[in-house]
Amino acid sequence: MPVRIEADAELPELALDLTPTLVVSTALATRDFTPVHHDPALARAQGSADIFLNILTTMGLVERFVTDWAGPRAVIERIDVRLGVPAYAGDRLSFSGAVASSEDGRVTVRVRGRVSLGDHATGTVTLRVPDDLPEEDG
Amino acid sequence: MTDPEMTAEELHELARGQADLGEVRGAPAPDPVNAPMIRHWQQAMGDTNPVYLATGVAPPAMAQVWTMPGPGERPDDGSPVTDVLAALDRHGCTGVVATNCEQTYHRYARLGERLTPATRFTDLAGPKRTALGVGFFATWTVTWYAEDGAPVAEMLFRVLKFRPSETGPTTPYPLRPAVNQDTRFFWDGVEQGELRIQACADCGALRHPPGPMCPVCRSVARTHTVATGRGVLYSYVVHHHPPVPGRETPFAVGVVELQEGVRIVGNVVDCPIDKLEVGMPLRVTFRRMDDRLVLPMWTPEEA
Amino acid sequence: MLSGRAAIAGVGATEFSKQSGRTELRLAAEAVWAALDDAGLSPADVDGMVTYSQDANQEIAVARETGVGELTFFSRVEYGGGAACGTVAHAAMAVATGLARTVVCYRAFNERSGRRFGRPDAGLGGEPTSQGLEMSWHVPFGLVTPAAWVAMFARRYMHAFGATSEDFGRVAVTMRRHAATNPAAWFHGRPITLEEHQTSRWIAEPLHLLDCCQESDGAVALVVTSAERARDLRHPPAVVAAAAQGSGAGQMMMTSYYRDDMTGLPEMSVVARRLWEMSGLSPADVQAAILYDHFTPFVLTQLEELGFCGRGEAPGFVRDEGIGLDGRLPVNPHGGQLGEAYIHGMNGIAEAVRQLRGSAANQLAGVTNVLVTAGTGVPTSGLVLSTG
Known part of the structure; x- marks a missing residue:
């Protein structure tokens, strides 16, 4: 199915169960050793409901959400994220998005990542698609 | 330090x-x-x-x-x-x-x-x-x-x-001012680090504490000036007893005469009690009492 | 004119204690009955009731409790202790104008065992009423007690005139000496020395504990009627030769720190001018002064504002000429509120009446005119009471 990059085209949703394994493995893969991302007792002692995603992971997942859709030829130029509620272990993070603009191979995508508490991350991703061609999927 | x-x-x-x-x-x-x-x-x-x-x-x-x-x-x-x-x-x-x-x-x-x-x-x-x-x-x-x-x-x-508003070390400061539309400008000012003194928009008279009508010229047109925050200690007390909610005793409260000519009451801080003296130069400092209240206080002006 | 039209014909009081063990309404009723008995009148004679702000007993409640029937005049005078003499002023006005024939003035509270007056009230600045807003420039800084409000004036007075804590102390020592020989006084038999004053703990510098009056449980009531009628009653009348209320320019409740000068009591100056003018008397004509003494420094200021000495001269006046029973001006022969009890000035009015009758515990000789003042630092009031 060809990817449509006209304005308003919607990205396929990406939903992730935020297992402790996902929270902890991404924290360590981004070299973020802050205890609130891997130590539930300490996270709760500091007033959190549980361990939660670190920001480097949020940025990584936003990038993945867009490149999953845009494909390997897309070049990410910019990711702007406004951070909202925490994404706790045990919650589900659902990304949705739509093309905001597409001009001369430069595409801006609006992205929203939601958890049960509300918006975890909202923002835009700017990318270049070199050939200005729709990407083939599969 | x-x-x-x-x-x-x-x-x-x-x-x-x-x-x-x-x-x-x-x-x-x-x-x-x-x-x-x-x-x-x-x-x-x-x-x-x-x-x-x-x-x-x-x-x-x-x-x-x-x-x-x-x-x-x-x-x-x-x-x-x-x-x-x-x-x-x-x-x-x-x-x-x-x-x-x-x-x-x-x-x-x-x-x-x-x-x-x-x-x-x-x-x-x-x-x-x-x-x-x-x-x-x-x-x-x-x-x-x-x-x-x-x-x-x-x-x-x-x-x-x-400043955590629910948990954490801060509890609401109990000695709260009443605020209404005649005085809100003052408290908004201290929240932003400004010591605002009411000025009559017509005759220019400065006035503290403020009020809704100029007692000199009857005008209700009000504005304010931002004080330099410098003044001298006009009088003071050192409160020892009884205990005061939200305060540790002893503490000093002064009447400060501002360079602008009006007087204002506030705590004198960062000064040993035995160094307090009527006439000493002071400058304003803004102290946060809790997440909703900042108070203007006074600290000795260094020579 | 009001002068000479009304008189205090009866005084009554409960005992003064730290724990009355009775409700404030009961204390009020007991004092009212005692005052009526003293005057030789009955509740049926009463048609007016006056008290002042902060009294927990409504005028109608005291009337109900004492069997007083219909009232044609009732009033509640503002500004706490500053209204003590104001109650008599209002009663005298009512009598002089025919609004009422017999008015009872009263004060009753358990301010030691109940709600303590010296304790901080964090809620003082809580409501955006004019008074709440006024308090809001002071209360947030922990300036919440009457002692501290007064101490602010006292410090400036010391600075301006070179007065010392010992000058304040001499007032306290004199009041306690008077109380020591007054059986009704809480501090009966317990005089103090200047050294004890100096070593008593700080309350709000520059005020020591012994600069501050006590907190008391108790009640006092007065019966005011026409001077003419009073002459036919049980005791010689204490005629209201003058009565006045006073508030100064830029007046605040107890924090008038924004006026030109903080060393005086302009509201007492208003009262003084009115009293001398109305009575036709001068400071030299009074044999005793009942000066409101909740805190010692304002006794000095009052001596100046009332014309007994010049501005800044009160420390010397007290030290050299004296305010004792044998001094140039005997002040508070009963021991005042520092020594007898703190019934917001009403016990002082009762003492003035006793001095005029010749029945006081520390009776002075040849008393024909007594000056009485009410609460200081607040909008205030005063009386000149005379024999005849």
């Missing part, structure tokens, strides 16, 4: 100083951009994009990963941000939440190159009321440079440092 309880004004001064340092280089990444860390990252993220390892580049969102401190290492070592965040902690803004992360990628980092971060403190805004409590927004940027000195990626990062 840093004042353990900096005022908002002093925090802004510190922030300006840190911004004036410009871009401060940090230590280079301990490891060059490398395939194992990229693979680890992609697996953890569930990112199956083959382009990175196939073409020898790193996912751009990994920019910061290369220079993250290890467990036990002090983060932001030498960064101009550290002092500002520490001062905010001492100000009672112990809560922290990131609000913005904006990354620009000039190009993808290549396998084998070693990135060096450089941090620039750019802005401190506040105090502002937020859903989490009153706090300050601190903003800084980090640029990652390649060995040839060209920037590879840039990041703007903003955090809210807030």
Whole structure:
């Protein structure tokens, strides 16, 4: 199915169960050793409901959400994220998005990542698609 | 030594100083951009994009990963941000939440190159009321440079440092002023680090405490002037007994005669009780009592 | 004119204690009955009731409790202790104008065992009424007690005139000496020395504990009727030769720190001018002064404002000429509120009546005119009471 990059085209949703394994493995893969991302007792002692995603992971997942859709030829130029509620272990993070603009191979995508508490991350991703061609999927 | 309880004004001064340092280089990444860390990252993220390892580049969102401190290492070592965040902690803004992360990628980092971060403190805004409590927004940027000195990626990062409103060490200060539309300008002023004195918009008469109508010329047109914050101690008391809610005894309260000519009451702080003296020069300082109240207080003017 | 038209014909009081063990309404009723008995009148004679702000007993409640029937005049005078003499002023006006024939003035409370007046009230600045807003420039800074409000004036007075804590102390020592020989006084038999004053703990510098009056449980009531009628009653009348209320320009409740000068009591100056003018008397004509002494420094200021000495001269007046029973001006022969009890000035009015009758515990000789003042630092009031 060809990817449509006209304005308003919607990205396929990406939903992730935020297992402790996902929270902890991404924290360590981004070299973020802050205890609130891997130590539930300490996270709760500091007033959190549980361990939660670190920001480097949020940025990584936003990038993945867009490149999953845009494909390997897309070049990410910019990711702007406004951070909202925490994404706790045990919650589900659902990304949705739509093309905001597409001009001369430069595409801006609006992205929203939601958890049960509300918006975890909202923002835009700017990318270049070199050939200005729709990407083939599969 | 840093004042353990900096005022908002002093925090802004510190922030300006840190911004004036410009871009401060940090230590280079301990490891060059490398395939194992990229693979680890992609697996953890569930990112199956083959382009990175196939073409020898790193996912751009990994920019910061290369220079993250290890467990036990002090983060932001030498960064101009550290002092500002520490001062905010001492100000009672112990809560922290990131609000913005904006990354620009000039190009993808290549396998084998070693990135060096450089941090620039750019802005401190506040105090502002937020859903989490009153706090300050601190903003800084980090640029990652390649060995040839060209920037590879840039990041703007903003955090809210807030005074926890539900939990934490602060309980509501019990001695609250009543505020109405005739006096709100004063309390809004102290929240912003301004000592505002009511001025009649018609005859110019200054007046404190303020009121709705000028007793000199009958005008209801009011404005205010921002006082220089300098004055002399006109009279004072040292309260010892009985205990006062929200206060530790003994404490000093003074009537201060401002340079502008009006008098105002406030605590005299940072001065030993036996050094208090009628006529001593004072300057205003703003002290936060809880997340909703700042009080103007007075500290000895250094000679 | 009001002068000479009304008189205090009866005085009554409960015992003064730290724990009355009775409700404030009962204390009020007991004092009212005692005052009526003293005057030789019955509740049926009463048609007016006056008290002042902060009294927990409504005028109608006291009337109900004492069997007083219909009232044609009732009034509640503002500004706490500053209204003590104001109650008599209002009663005298009512009598002089025919609004009422017999008015009872009263004060009753358990301010030691109940709600303590010296304790901080964090809620003082809580409501955006004019008083709440006024308090809001002071209360947030912990300036919440009457002692501290007064201490602010006292410090400026010391600075301006070179007065010392010992000057305040001499007032306290004199009041306690008077109380020591007054059986009704809480501090009966317990005089103090200047050294004890100086070593008593700080309350709000520059005020020591012994600069501050006590907190008391008790009640006092007065019966005011026409001078003419009073002459036919049980005791010689204490005629209201003058009565006045006074508030100064830029007046606040207790924090008038924003006026030109903080060393005086302009509201007492208003009262003084009115009293001397209305009575046709001068300071030299009174044999005793009942000066409101909740805190010692304002006794000095009052001596100046009332014309007994010049501005800044009160410390010397007290030290050299004296305010004791044998002094140039005997002040508070009963021991005042520092020594007898703190019934917000009403017990002082009762003492003035006793001095005029010749029945006081520390009776002075040849008393024909007594000056009485009410609470200081607040909008205030005063009386000149005379024999005849």
